[in-house]
Amino acid sequence: MSIWSRLFLSVAASLTLCGAALHAAFSAQTPPAVEPGIEISIGGKQLHFDRTQLLSRDDVQTVEIPNDVAYHIAMTYRAVPLASLLRGQDFPRDTVIEAVATDGFAAQLPVDLVTNTDSKAAVAWVAVEPADAPWPDLPGKTVSAGPFYLIWTGEQVGTVRSEQWPYQMARLSTQPSPAARWPQLAVDPALPATDPIRAGQSLFATQCLACHKLNGAGSAEVGPDLNRPLSPTEYLAPAALHALIRDPASVRDWPDRKMEGFAPDQLSDREIEQIVAYLRYMAERQKP
Template sequence: MRLLLALLLACCAGLAQAASLTVDTGHGASSLTTQQLLARPDVRPIDVPDDVAYRRAMRYRAVPLKALLPGVPTDAHLQFTALDGFAAEIPAALVLDGHGAEAWLAVEDTAWPALGEGKPSAGPFYLVWLHPEAGKVGPEQWPYQIASIHVLADPATRFPLMRPAPGLAKDSPVMRGFDVFQRNCITCHTLNGQGDAKLGPDLNIPHSPTEYLREGMLRVLVRNPQALRHWPQAKMPAFSAQVISDADLANLEAYLKHMATHRTKP
């Protein structure tokens, strides 16, 4: 029995070291294996005091993410696709110059803990942050089980049906709300049928939540989804005021109300 357990543990450790990551910066995709990443001269151990996935302090061997993205412009967007198809989008500027927030690609060199009972680990690759508060990094910007990283144009260019009506001032509540949507919502939700998300419902088709929730309830939903609809299988996280400020939440509501009057099916 002990021999079998030892073999299983060795097998799991071997699997943790056998993964590969696809990186496409727009000039052709390349594949980086666990061994290649761990052999880089810039790999080092880092301590993450408040890890989003594990909800405790964690130590990883990691590579500075921006070192894997040479030549990527700051106005681009990075799409992180997980093994299960989950896709997270992060502005390249946040990774390249996070104003103190540091993006690191943690590499699963030995088997990490499971994320929960019956669940896998956060490996093989996991985007973690040091000093995330400096760049206002939200929980949706810690993608794990990463399989690929692609450099793309910004969502407004790729998904024109998400854009507010032309002519609005850049600093208007609607345009500010569009920025909040791209930063926090596009990971899980489509809008007007456009986007790469697969987890949550579309936020404008057939109806905007601002149309079927009474005034003030959208804020309840964002702050604590379980307070509005108690559903054990729900995947939407709660967004604290540190992640989405009250002002940002008001702007997001303004954007969604605006888009409810600009419903367009793709």
């Protein structure tokens, strides 16, 4: 073998060893995949459940949803009763469970609703997206409802509002009730209990506060504040605002639109008018 051949082989071997060393160093620095998990905070007590833990529980079940709120079709999930995850916890007085999603959506859920186990009412489940069987993308989106999605069953499942089905959940925590946490949402105490504006306030807290703030109140980070700097009742005709709530694309559309609107079985025309009445009333109460 010539000296040039031996030199070529020596250089090639050195490069091979160097490449192997660099690959090993790079692999050692690559962090392992993080198992998705959900955080639960009840009265300051912290709990954490990752996907594997939830799917390995004895109480995990196959749950069929005939008309899924997020997918608008029948869906089947592996899910754990939420009440089981919350069992034994002490809930502070006058609190709700706030369900926060990765996109900033924040639903306010009554404690007695999420802790119910009687199938004659509505029962909450945490659906878990398996790593080896991902759910389909949501309609019009490039992501699924996973890895964690709050779904409902039971004879009274129809009483659960559409915004109380939060998907892509990241955190559940106890928080003061919206009225106590954000006084700037309140109407005048002298307003009669039967006034439609009060019904609109309640609907707003359930259906709108999950995405929007009002007077700076709310923890959602999806849509704009609906009273600052102006209420939509100040720049939209009543019929246009009603149509915008029912079907935003029928009024205006844009590539990054997130609001999907509300079908009649999610909000009736009368309920939309109650929300509009509340917004019109709050336009005069743009508190700092």
